[in-house]
Amino acid sequence: MTKVKMIKNAVDRMVPTEINGVKQTSFKGVGKFKPNGKKAALPIRSCSDFPSDGNKIVKSLEDALKKCDLKNGMTISSHHHFRNGDLVMNQVFDIAAEKGVKGLRWFPSAAFPCHKLVIEHMKNGVVDWVEGSLNGPIGDYASHGNMNGTAILRSHGGRWQAVQDGEVHIDIAIIAAPTADAFGNATGDRGPSACGLLGFGLVDSIYADKVIVVTDNLVPFPCIPWQIQGQNVDYVVVLDKVGEPEKIISGTTKLTKSPDRLYIAELTAKFVQAAGIIKDGFSFQAGAGGTALAFAIFLKEMMKDAGVKARFIRGGSTKYLVDMLEEGLTDFILDGQTFDLEGVRSMRENHGHVNTSPFTSYNWHGKGNFASMLDTVVLGATEVDINFNANVVTHSDGKMLHGIGGWQNCLFSKCTILPIPAFRNRIPVIVDEVTTLVGPGELIDVIVTERGIAINPLRKDLIKATKDSGLPIRKIEEIKAEVDDLIGGPPAKPKLTDDVIGIVKWVDGTVIDSIYKIEN
Amino acid sequence: MAKSFISGTKGEKPRSDLRVKYTPSQKPLSISVKSTVETLFGKAIKQQAKYVCKDLQIKTGEIEIEDFGALPFVIVARLEAAIKQAHPDLQLESLPQMKDFCLYHSSRDRFRRSRLYLPGNQANLMLNAGIHKPDGIILDLEDSVSPSEKEDTRYIVRNALRSIDFYGAERMVRINQSELGLKDLEFIVPYNVHLILIPKVESAEEIKIIDERILEISKECDRKEPVFLMPIIESGRGILKALEIAEASSNIVALAIGLEDYTADLGVPRTAEGKESFFARSMIVNAARAAGVQAIDTVYSDVGNEIGLRESIREAKSLGFDGKGCIHPRQIKPMHEEFAPSIEEIEKAKKITLAFDEAEKKGLGVVSLGSKMIDPPVVKRALHTIDLAIASNLLNPDWKN
Numbered sequence: 001m002t003k004v005k006m007i008k009n010a011v012d013r014m015v016p017t018e019i020n021g022v023k024q025t026s027f028k029g030v031g032k033f034k035p036n037g038k039k040a041a042l043p044i045r046s047c048s049d050f051p052s053d054g055n056k057i058v059k060s061l062e063d064a065l066k067k068c069d070l071k072n073g074m075t076i077s078s079h080h081h082f083r084n085g086d087l088v089m090n091q092v093f094d095i096a097a098e099k100g101v102k103g104l105r106w107f108p109s110a111a112f113p114c115h116k117l118v119i120e121h122m123k124n125g126v127v128d129w130v131e132g133s134l135n136g137p138i139g140d141y142a143s144h145g146n147m148n149g150t151a152i153l154r155s156h157g158g159r160w161q162a163v164q165d166g167e168v169h170i171d172i173a174i175i176a177a178p179t180a181d182a183f184g185n186a187t188g189d190r191g192p193s194a195c196g197l198l199g200f201g202l203v204d205s206i207y208a209d210k211v212i213v214v215t216d217n218l219v220p221f222p223c224i225p226w227q228i229q230g231q232n233v234d235y236v237v238v239l240d241k242v243g244e245p246e247k248i249i250s251g252t253t254k255l256t257k258s259p260d261r262l263y264i265a266e267l268t269a270k271f272v273q274a275a276g277i278i279k280d281g282f283s284f285q286a287g288a289g290g291t292a293l294a295f296a297i298f299l300k301e302m303m304k305d306a307g308v309k310a311r312f313i314r315g316g317s318t319k320y321l322v323d324m325l326e327e328g329l330t331d332f333i334l335d336g337q338t339f340d341l342e343g344v345r346s347m348r349e350n351h352g353h354v355n356t357s358p359f360t361s362y363n364w365h366g367k368g369n370f371a372s373m374l375d376t377v378v379l380g381a382t383e384v385d386i387n388f389n390a391n392v393v394t395h396s397d398g399k400m401l402h403g404i405g406g407w408q409n410c411l412f413s414k415c416t417i418l419p420i421p422a423f424r425n426r427i428p429v430i431v432d433e434v435t436t437l438v439g440p441g442e443l444i445d446v447i448v449t450e451r452g453i454a455i456n457p458l459r460k461d462l463i464k465a466t467k468d469s470g471l472p473i474r475k476i477e478e479i480k481a482e483v484d485d486l487i488g489g490p491p492a493k494p495k496l497t498d499d500v501i502g503i504v505k506w507v508d509g510t511v512i513d514s515i516y517k518i519e520n
Numbered sequence: 521m522a523k524s525f526i527s528g529t530k531g532e533k534p535r536s537d538l539r540v541k542y543t544p545s546q547k548p549l550s551i552s553v554k555s556t557v558e559t560l561f562g563k564a565i566k567q568q569a570k571y572v573c574k575d576l577q578i579k580t581g582e583i584e585i586e587d588f589g590a591l592p593f594v595i596v597a598r599l600e601a602a603i604k605q606a607h608p609d610l611q612l613e614s615l616p617q618m619k620d621f622c623l624y625h626s627s628r629d630r631f632r633r634s635r636l637y638l639p640g641n642q643a644n645l646m647l648n649a650g651i652h653k654p655d656g657i658i659l660d661l662e663d664s665v666s667p668s669e670k671e672d673t674r675y676i677v678r679n680a681l682r683s684i685d686f687y688g689a690e691r692m693v694r695i696n697q698s699e700l701g702l703k704d705l706e707f708i709v710p711y712n713v714h715l716i717l718i719p720k721v722e723s724a725e726e727i728k729i730i731d732e733r734i735l736e737i738s739k740e741c742d743r744k745e746p747v748f749l750m751p752i753i754e755s756g757r758g759i760l761k762a763l764e765i766a767e768a769s770s771n772i773v774a775l776a777i778g779l780e781d782y783t784a785d786l787g788v789p790r791t792a793e794g795k796e797s798f799f800a801r802s803m804i805v806n807a808a809r810a811a812g813v814q815a816i817d818t819v820y821s822d823v824g825n826e827i828g829l830r831e832s833i834r835e836a837k838s839l840g841f842d843g844k845g846c847i848h849p850r851q852i853k854p855m856h857e858e859f860a861p862s863i864e865e866i867e868k869a870k871k872i873t874l875a876f877d878e879a880e881k882k883g884l885g886v887v888s889l890g891s892k893m894i895d896p897p898v899v900k901r902a903l904h905t906i907d908l909a910i911a912s913n914l915l916n917p918d919w920k921n
Contacts, residue, residue, distance in 0.1 A: 427589070489564065492562075494560070
């Protein structure tokens with residue numbers, strides 16, 4: 001919790017000027033902030049300092065950390081491709097604890113319930129704070145303002161930007177790898193702990209001072225494909241087991257059975273069809289949520305009926321997308337993370353199933369990225385206001401929910417659609433003002449609810465294209481009024497304190513909103 | 521110790537429902553609220569409880585509310601139900617506002633291809649039911665509600681009829697048998713129920729008693745629109761009296777069959793092939809046609825089996841049924857698709873309809889197509905097919921131009 005000077009940003013939100021001792025820039029508007037200077041870089045290395053036979057294996061994780069000179073206050077990073085099945089990071093912090101190291105910052109691309117041990121390490125001072133997508137118990141812990149530092153929520157692309165801007169300097173990157181060679185080349189698509197790809201660890205491998213690859217499946221050089229290049233790797237550690245691949249399947253990858261959600265998914269697909277988006281060579285992205293998966297299935301049927309083939313689909317891949325690839329309904333899946341084991345298999349077997357990273361897809365400092373090239377993307381949200389601003393990180397009662405993922409980055413697609421139920425258990429989705437503003441309304445084009453479709457008035461083209469479609473297109477205010485009537489008026493606002501427990505970064509590194517501690 | 525009265529969901533992970541515990545005493549009224557949406561609606565819930573107590577003139581005792589995101593109409597219903605358990609003779613009511621979208625009417629001959637059964641005590645299933653566009657929505661007071669919850673459920677169904685937009689679906693309620701059913705009527709007839717399903721009917725007399733009671737209540741509440749009736753026949757005796765039942769009231773618009781109870785009555789297992797019920801189903805269709813009402817088939821209970829569902833709908837259609845029951849929204853679309861007329865049927869119906877128009881224009885008493893005379897029932901059937909084709913999006917309403 002930090003008491004610092006707050007200023008109003010370009011979307012009228014109060015944001016701190018400094019967080020965890022680092023000066024912050026407030027959000028200036030979409031595409032308005034462009035920093036100057038050079039990207040961050042690591043010190044010059046020489047291959048003469050590394051074994052000429054290419055064997056970088058050290059005998060234990062402890063040994064590797066010692067050689068990396070693990071000490072107080074360092075930043076340790078990791079990727080989350082094992083999702084809830086990671087077996088490495090708890091060991092890392094246990095070793096740090098044994099060595100009496102204090103004040104570490106953990107910089108994962110995301111933390112999961114399997115990492116809840118780190119809460120103990122935060123209590124005993126080994127870990128100062130966690131900076132990354134916070135899910136489950138760690139998110140809860142941070143929500144209550146217990147973390148010894150302010151949570152910084154970034155998108156997947158924003159994590160890359162933060163490293164390149166030098167906002168976050170990684171001292172030691174731990175890259176758990178399902179298959180690797182002694183040189184440090186590594187891949188996620190094969191081996192007993194196969195998880196698909198390692199794209200979230202790519203930036204860590206390039207920018208960290210020290211890089212440790214940890215594997216349970218050592219193959220003779222060369223490890224092909226090399227999703228992570230050995231040229232970036234300092235040490236290789238071989239363990240009995242690095243991950244439990246059956247746990248990479250998250251609860252969010254189950255197809256919904258709810259008739260209401262299926263209805264919303266079908267309506268979304270019909271909208272995409274009516275808007276003229278489904279045509280040969282088009283592209284789309286649908287996440288792993290139940291409604292998004294159902295959307296992909298409805299879309300698939302429409303594509304089959306119309307004899308249309310996509311050029312590419314952006315994953316998170318699931319077996320549903322793999323089916324489309326294998327049935328010839330798309331040339332490529334450009335995959336950012338595999339959500340199930342069929343995705344892993346396909347990535348290994350199908351030439352058209354390509355591993356990508358936030359660099360190719362989401363990075364603000366890239367010379368372009370894939371997200372903005374997509375014809376349409378469907379995403380979730382907890383709240384949307386009547387100006388189409390949306391929230392994915394807090395509940396309406398102010399509690400922190402989960403990280404941003406690729407959500408902000410995906411908003412740049414040509415047609416961004418949020419299929420969402422108009423209310424959940426009396427809580428309305430369309431509100432006057434979002435609790436936390438994570439996505440500016442100018443980038444959100446369409447809301448699809450079971451009570452109608454609302455198109456952002458800025459998208460006159462979409463309004464015109466779907467005018468005679470027979471779809472239930474309504475003003476967002478009208479849907480809101482209907483729901484407010486049903487639930488007995490809009491809900492009360494949560495009582496929030498002035499204590500900032502987290503900030504939300506925009507994709508360019510500026511601060512778009514603050515998350516406050518809830519009054520007890 | 522003071523006795524408490526409880527109305528509420530018994531579910532383990534309840535959603536959109538609540539539990540109300542009312543303990544009458546001489547102490548001033550106290551109301552406590554626990555809720556999964558407490559931050560957002562805790563105050564609103566308490567305020568609402570106060571209004572209900574005011575309506576019912578409850579000034580003492582203790583009310584404890586445990587809420588799981590229930591909508592206002594459910595909160596009011598549960599509160600009233602708990603209070604009335606303690607004071608069964610209390611005549612006062614606490615009625616949520618009757619919404620304008622609850623006031624639309626039905627018609628005798630409207631389609632009844634699909635009618636979605638919803639347990640009367642599960643409000644969460646009602647909220648979006650109309651979005652799936654069934655021809656009718658049945659709020660069930662009978663078999664899907666356990667005996668201990670029958671009374672409480674009446675308040676929820678009554679309030680649902682006043683509060684929920686069913687988006688044009690026919691507003692139906694299945695009442696209980698005998699005395700319980702007659703009492704049910706008081707909770708639905710004044711609130712624009714369109715059609716009442718009467719279960720396990722075995723005689724015309726049962727219909728007449730219900731019809732009379734409906735008439736009395738309609739007079740009391742100044743209801744002008746008729747309440748349509750759909751008797752459900754579920755026994756050997758009922759089947760043998762099918763015609764008599766179908767003709768028992770001019771308010772009957774359809775005759776339905778319930779096969780679970782029927783096969784149990786016969787003492788035979790219900791098979792997928794359905795030989796054991798062929799006679800009964802044929803009787804229903806014949807009695808319905810003789811009485812000039814619709815024939816409605818039983819439900820198909822294997823929700824996950826769409827292929828089986830479609831087969832059973834095609835079979836029902838071939839026997840002469842006009843509709844079936846649904847127990848899940850996903851059954852609605854297959855039902856509308858399968859009950860839709862075929863392209864050949866539509867083409868034939870178009871020709872007959874045009875010939876009928878022609879005869880009307882010329883003032884001819886006889887419709888003929890080429891050299892063939894068309895009987896009036898065939899013409900009526902053709903007009904029905906055209907309506908169905910339009911409703912199924914297979915024919916432009918403007919097809920004659």
